[in-house]
Amino acid sequence: ETGVTQSPTHLIKTRGQQVTLRCSSQSGHNTVSWYQQALGQGPQFIFQYYREEENGRGNFPPRFSGLQFPNYSSELNVNALELDDSALYLCASSYGQDSYEQYFGPGTRLTVT
């Protein structure tokens, strides 16, 4: 059974640029959630995708957007990067839109300069 994978591992971008992060869900899972973890903080929920539809969103501006593909992998896109977007971005997969058990990937470390 393949776990949750994310790419890239690390990324450095300049303020104002755009970035795309990728996530492959665990085998058999159809739901992907994205979280932002700032340094020294707990993860904050960005949004969730279930069967290619956005299923819920946290308190993040519209420049944070996402996609889920038919194979249930997912992308997180961030436009007009700001310095405060520097964080670890975590993807978690689960089965079903109301599953209480989510499995996390290793994360993508984004640095905005």
Add this chain to the structure above:
Amino acid sequence: GNSVTQMEGPVTLSEEAFLTINCTYTATGYPSLFWYVQYPGEGLQLLLKATKADDKGSNKGFEATYRKETTSFHLEKGSVQVSDSAVYFCALSVSGTYKYIFGTGTRLKVLA
């Protein structure tokens, strides 16, 4: 709203000492409760969970009991090891919602 409060760290212990990391929560509905561990440079790993009041989650010597009357889910381990050094996150998920609410994390340092 839903929230999780954890004791601030860092917590520094000698090897074989007893560990307690406090976690309390506020939730509407009936939450499931979790402890996750994050080792340096890595993502989150589920350590243990409990889905209803009085349930005890346990794994790798760690335990936590879901206490509805005190809205708590404290993490304990009888004898810590250097390899337990990590950041520990308490989290909840409320049925009918779609997200985890995490605490701010507690860093544990175990000295040999």
